[in-house]
Amino acid sequence: MAILGELGTEILIPVCGVVGIVFAIAQWFIVSKVKVTPGAAAAGGSKNGYGDYLIEEEEGLNDHNVVVKCAEIQTAISEGATSFLFTMYQYVGMFMVVFAAVIFVFLGSIEGFSTKGQPCTYSTGTCKPALYTALFSTASFLLGAITSLVSGFLGMKIATYANARTTLEARKGVGKAFITAFRSGAVMGFLLSSSGLVVLYITINVFKMYYGDDWEGLFESITGYGLGGSSMALFGRVGGGIYTKAADVGADLVGKVERNIPEDDPRNPAVIADNVGDNVGDIAGMGSDLFGSYAESSCAALVVASISSFGINHDFTAMCYPLLVSSVGIIVCLLTTLFATDFFEIKAASEIEPALKKQLIISTALMTIGVAVISWLALPAKFTIFNFGAQKDVSNCPVQDVADSCRTGAATNVIFGLALGYKSVIIPIFAIAVSIYVSFSIAAMYGIAMAALGMLSTMATGLAIDAYGPISDNAGGIAEMAGMSHRIRERTDALDAAGNTTAAIGKGFAIGSAALVSLALFGAFVSRAGVKVVDVLSPKVFIGLIVGAMLPYWFSAMTMKSVGSAALKMVEEVRRQFNTIPGLMEGTAKPDYATCVKISTDASIKEMIPPGALVMLTPLIVGTLFGVETLSGVLAGALVSGVQIAISASNTGGAWDNAKKYIEAGNSEHARSLGPKGSDCHKAAVIGDTIGDPLKDTSGPSLNILIKLMAVESLVFAPFFATYGGVLFRYI
């Protein structure tokens, strides 16, 4: 047995979870000290008001006016985001109820809704009836879904809370602004990872009161938690992704290209919708997404463990090993965060990127030690966990190539960007292949699930860094809209730019872990469904494989077209306002922001349904009509094809974005030869950037969810498919 006893495990996990939540609240408290009501005291507290700082920085603005404006804009953004999320949750709520019923009926029907216990599949003895497992699966599905919704919503609230505060702090210097944005990101990171852990832990313990020694049934029903979390993430990502890009593309096409006004200019009617989009897409969507990944990889590891020796021997500590790793991760991230917020101080913009990179390095280094210790404590000695390396990032030199290609127009820019995106899949895929092989060799599918969990264990830090980007971006937007000095904007831009590289690494982690998670879920599904071998040479499997490989294209087609149509509507509305509202271009009249917000909201709600249905229905239809073999093929095909499109879409979009920024920044002789803003070359770069928007922020990130969600859904429904699946092949 393990060194760490059962009691130790029962104490360690909730304590770590609670510590994480308390830390998140403490960070939030510090951020809240920045007041957005005029005349209040500044964050420092000891110095009386922030007037002192402002004089040092020679801002020379009417503080009261600026603060009032910032507060107004913040309220507008926050209201827009809340109203969108509530509208979305209404639809998603209906879906949840219907899907919960589907889970209950499908899984309950396996033994004809019998209330009698049945022989276990793997261990000896009697297990609980399928009907009750269906009930508990449904309950854990709803729990996962609600936790995911709450995570996304809280993330959005924190982000909108932090935006204006970051703007105001930027007046005092880049260091202050950095800490505010980073702390706010940390609130979200710790809240999500800790609450995910605590809810999962409580659910396991509550379910255990019913299941007792039937761990097979217990952890089978727990998989519903992953499905719930992941399906909400899908809607969050797709809906939020369409929202944000419709607003962004629409605002840019008219504002920057046609009217030649700067980004985030308050005269642009779509500007509030754009800022709302950042919060609902990048923040709420990402929060749900990472929570989903975390829930799924935990469930995959747990379900594999439950039917392996840990589960059969009823070794609770070893069984909880995935949760213990996450617990250690929270403590590690807590220490890491202190390095950014308390141990060091940022004095210049150039120090930001190193500080963020240091976060990644410190958390990885500490986590490696932490995992070694917890493995020694909780597992038999020869157990080790593979810690996955960093994804290849889009480096600087190819971006120059892409920027150069703008000289000959948008077409060559697009061709080079697409080529770069395609090329960027090579190294990550080799890295994923190596880690799959190594972790599988160590501990089969459990090794793969734990590799994924290892990548996600420092999620709190990762999320803090990820969330920090859009917060800074929005802070810049608020500064622009509130008419603050361009120096404020420069500072928030520096924060945003420094976050881009680390955000790209984070995206790589998300994709890499998604690939590992869905492979682990796939493995768990196959063993649960009683499939011995998934032979590519069998036509049933092969047709699944080729159709599965097609699904990411179908899905991307839907989401990209949705963004395109919604952006067209937005463009028309923005043009209409510029043409019909007198004095709008001169800045004497206010645009009608609300109509733009409504267009994004309506479009994304309407358009998220077909891609959502595609992902949610495919496993059900394939499993029921064609059976588990074809479904295995579909899962494998979607996985190997989806990963490529996700990586290339993200990097293509990123390359165009960076090429545009490279030209705009004009930091080198070469960059200046391509600029300035408004030149033909820059226009071509803007076109590329616009094309990249739906690729990198809507299709790409949603594909992660597609591959994971189909796998976890198949796992949840595996007993049903094993019993009733393959109707079509049986009758023809």
Next chain:
Amino acid sequence: MAILGELGTEILIPVCGVVGIVFAIAQWFIVSKVKVTPGAAAAGGSKNGYGDYLIEEEEGLNDHNVVVKCAEIQTAISEGATSFLFTMYQYVGMFMVVFAAVIFVFLGSIEGFSTKGQPCTYSTGTCKPALYTALFSTASFLLGAITSLVSGFLGMKIATYANARTTLEARKGVGKAFITAFRSGAVMGFLLSSSGLVVLYITINVFKMYYGDDWEGLFESITGYGLGGSSMALFGRVGGGIYTKAADVGADLVGKVERNIPEDDPRNPAVIADNVGDNVGDIAGMGSDLFGSYAESSCAALVVASISSFGINHDFTAMCYPLLVSSVGIIVCLLTTLFATDFFEIKAASEIEPALKKQLIISTALMTIGVAVISWLALPAKFTIFNFGAQKDVSNCPVQDVADSCRTGAATNVIFGLALGYKSVIIPIFAIAVSIYVSFSIAAMYGIAMAALGMLSTMATGLAIDAYGPISDNAGGIAEMAGMSHRIRERTDALDAAGNTTAAIGKGFAIGSAALVSLALFGAFVSRAGVKVVDVLSPKVFIGLIVGAMLPYWFSAMTMKSVGSAALKMVEEVRRQFNTIPGLMEGTAKPDYATCVKISTDASIKEMIPPGALVMLTPLIVGTLFGVETLSGVLAGALVSGVQIAISASNTGGAWDNAKKYIEAGNSEHARSLGPKGSDCHKAAVIGDTIGDPLKDTSGPSLNILIKLMAVESLVFAPFFATYGGVLFRYI
């Protein structure tokens, strides 16, 4: 035994092959009657000279001058194309020699270069030594390669021969031009399909003199023919594809976008290079490609048959069933061609497209009967062949969507086009999946190979239609360059446009058959390498699967970037000439065509090596280092992922092309609202079209070859991998 005796088979196949070759020569003879020397007699012959017709058509041009100009341009194009192909063949020749040596050494080493016979793998008795099979494989590789090169070269010669003749005939009316272009296409179609059949047939018979009853070794060595044909096709497609698109994109970017001069304007220095590109890329590349497909599907069917009952019972007629199907195909296509050239006459441009569609319908209908008859004659009664349906084409309504999206600029156009391309994979993939399942259920892997061969059996007609397009396109270019009346250009444009729809169907056939062929080759490889099961759940297979799915992206990245870089060079040269040659824009000075031709040639030769090496080396490296299981994964991954990219790349490019043409044609109220030429909307459409060029004409078609070639190469080297493969896994 079959109704058709061995003697009947031995007579039927060569007779059909010779009939096809004679028919091709006859068509060539008819085309050659159109004289490109001034003052000679016209095609009709009975009327004295074509002057009569010209008066009827009120051309009012100086005939002699036009004919001389056409002849000059034709010579320039023909010389450029010949010189490019010869340069390419020098490099390819070196590759052939090296690779032939590799085949010999690898395969010869299996039994330690022993000259003693060995026990057979599948049948009882002694088979020929591996050393001699290595020798014969090498020989058939070289034969396949040479046949492919000759096919491509002849195709190019015929096309350049036909271009100017089509232009001149267009003066007499659209019907005359159509027949000339179509006959020329038919020359290529029949020459290729007949010579492929005859060479393969002779090779089998010659090899049989050595192998005698050892059909296992005989047909194993024959697979080299497929590998040879296919590897040349790769270089032809990639090299030609880069050439043609570098010239095309370069010519368009400066000519159409910057200088606002029409397509094919003689003032554009890249115009000759562009026309040369059409001939080496679309014609020679496609000729090699389809020959490769034909050779591979025949080899796949033969090798599967050789180790099934046909081969073991030494039933020569049944064994030759794939060749018999091709023989029937030649006769069917011959009859079909007469419908286009002799039974009916085209009188108006609107009749062309129906006539081409009729070709597809007649050939499919006749072939269905032909296959039924030959199956009845050559096979046991219960054998049937599945005839694959047509691919989904890009229809008109989505093109309007894409055209509409140009209103808001190039970015939305690109987003919509990409989405449309992604969407276009759905129906073809379902169609492929269904045909795989059905044909596998009927006759396992042999069924799949025969389904592919069935699709390719009417190749002569398909090629005629495919080749007809670029010939008409070039004819239009010559008309423009020779300064002929715009009415001539309108007629050739009508020919070209009518060919686009049927060409899209042809492309769909090429991709669909490639998927089937490579699956059949994959099946043959697996059985040859002694792999019992390709289990996705085995990490060795899975890492192969995910890396294999990545290869098409890597390959596309290389080819697209090559086109981009070459196009940049071309743009710079064209700009330089416009800026430095006085009187070029005014038409008083001649541009330096030769430098542009040289840029395309050098770029494509240099740039075709890395993608070629990627495809050729991957199976060797994976098979040797990781073994047959991982290689199986790579093949399956590349197949399921490559098919999607090939389809979406072709259709995305096609949609942009059609959207641009839709706006330019201005045939409806809606289309006119988007135009005219030179409007912002049209400019956005041109950008989309330019991006689509490398997608639809370089990456897309090359991917077909990638998936087939890796499979056939694995098949050829299967005995080596089975003996020595997996070095890396053995030592770690």
